[in-house]
Amino acid sequence: MSFKTQALTATLAGAMCLATAAQADREDWPDNFTVGTASQGGTYFVYGSGWANLIADELGVSGGGEVTGGPNQNLALVHTGELALGLTTMGPAAEALAGESPLAPGVKMDNVCALFPMYETPFSITTLADSGIESISDIPDGASIGFGPAASTSDTYFPAILEELGVDFERRNGGWSDLGGQLQDGLIDVIAFAAGIPIPAVSQLEVQTDVNIIEFTEEEQQKVLEAFPVSPFQIPASTYQTLEEDARAVSMWNFTIAGCDLPEDFVYEITKLSMENNDRMRDIHRSAEFSVPENLKYNTVLPFHPGAVRWYEENGYDIPEDLKLD
Template sequence: PAVVAVVALSVWVPSALSAPTIRLSIVTGTTGGVYFPLGGGLAQLISKYIPGVQATAEVTPASADNIRLIDRRPADTIGFVLADTAADAPKAEGVFKENPGRPIPIVTLTPIYNNFNHLVTMDGTGINTIADIKGKRVSLGPPGSGTEITALRILEAAGIDPTRDFRRERLGPAESADAMKDRRLDAFFWSGGLPTPSVLDLATTPGIRIRLVPLDALLPALQRKYGAIYFRSVIQKDFYPGAPADTPTIGVANLLIAHQTFDEGLAYQITKLVYERRPELALVHKEATNITLIGVKGRSPLPFHRGAIRYFKERGIEGF
């Protein structure tokens, strides 16, 4: 009987001490952008390489909603956001002034890749400059998205009023591309990586020749108001078939963020995984090849999570 008791105990104890599965949500964006496939790839890698964690990617309208979701679910949610949207959350400014009406203590795990602001149109719309959107049908992105926030700032810099100068739509990139195919939309704003699947889909649609409108002339006005969070970038024509030329535009960084109370050990493991498994992540979307430790400290307007800081210190990254 004593032997049986010992055997029974030896079987029972490991089961009792085994760690429960952590169910982690990665809030991403719409299905037509880069956030969602990249988040799906990251979720697979986390589930594969971090013991006791099961991660899934969650479709959302993107940046602003992602920040609010992280605020409501601080222990089990991380997500992708645009740096310009994220900068407002800890100060309860911009879209966060009324909802939730208080500071949201988000922190950076790591910058990821840069977004390129697209103003997408096509031959036959008569749109060659941003001023030409007056009187047209134009989507500014989903409600509460980083695209919408940035588009409104770009329009302000251009002196264009979205309430009266054009017919405003609030569609995601996939819906916008479909509307343009059906000639129900003349142009749409999109802030995304290269190539963005829905823009690529539009560019490869028979009978459609896309055009990307240059936005770089508005950069000085944006920087005067918002600082170096915006920078000059170029959408090379090779990313989208039929684009007639490289398009100078405005760039903004993307961040992988968490709540400041998010578990330090898990934050460390996720940050480490992003860099050490980057080649696997790049198989999901090529923008992952642009995740780099070079200048990492200066690419986020937010403080860094203490778990991420631990990883960057281990790597000897300057500034940590």
């Protein structure tokens, strides 16, 4: 056998081994997957559905996004294995891991692992311009306020935040698009959003009518920072046509999540795809500008999935030992 023939044979054998290994790696992959998002009209739905499509297209696994009640429900559905992937916020994640989820009190949701950071969720307030409400203190007693889907991050934290600030209100729930319609029709007075910006429902509202986007005063912001697991935030003026300058707010970080028992190679490929293609992630939603590995430090709650840990460590990012599965 000539040297060229030997080399060709070795190359073909190596290629066959790689193909066999790749096939073996995929044998335990799920046939399909679903990403838990939130209600239509919110950022979670746009981000999660687009991310699901990216995974399906690039990894060749059938999948898509699903409308849910948001972070709390996504945590519960991923924990039980009813959903493979989901989106959540760090406040609800901490409560779920401690067995304090409002959906399942006493159940420690320890089959939920973090994948990568998404973006910060600002807490913001929108009213119609003709309501006369230009500040939080202007909200009249008994005002009807929409807080998003029941048990969502907004519904979990925003009522308590407004109570802390002395607002008396009547609580309403619903999807963001539906609440936007109710605000425009005069059926509710205020919407208290906790969602990534720009919020599709707000962008749609300000095209159709004049709105006020209400910011926190410095004193209100400080009072909320002292009472809740949130961070200071500025909504950039460029986010909405209505804003003439940055608006003071508070925020909470969001992460993608997966069942801890999902195959390591599957999750590794999802993490690799998501972290190495930020331009494509930004095409899904511009808030993905912050979906970069440098922001993984904002998860101090959930363990990272072993597949995600492998990608991070291969690329020079350290994961604290207490955030790795035993």
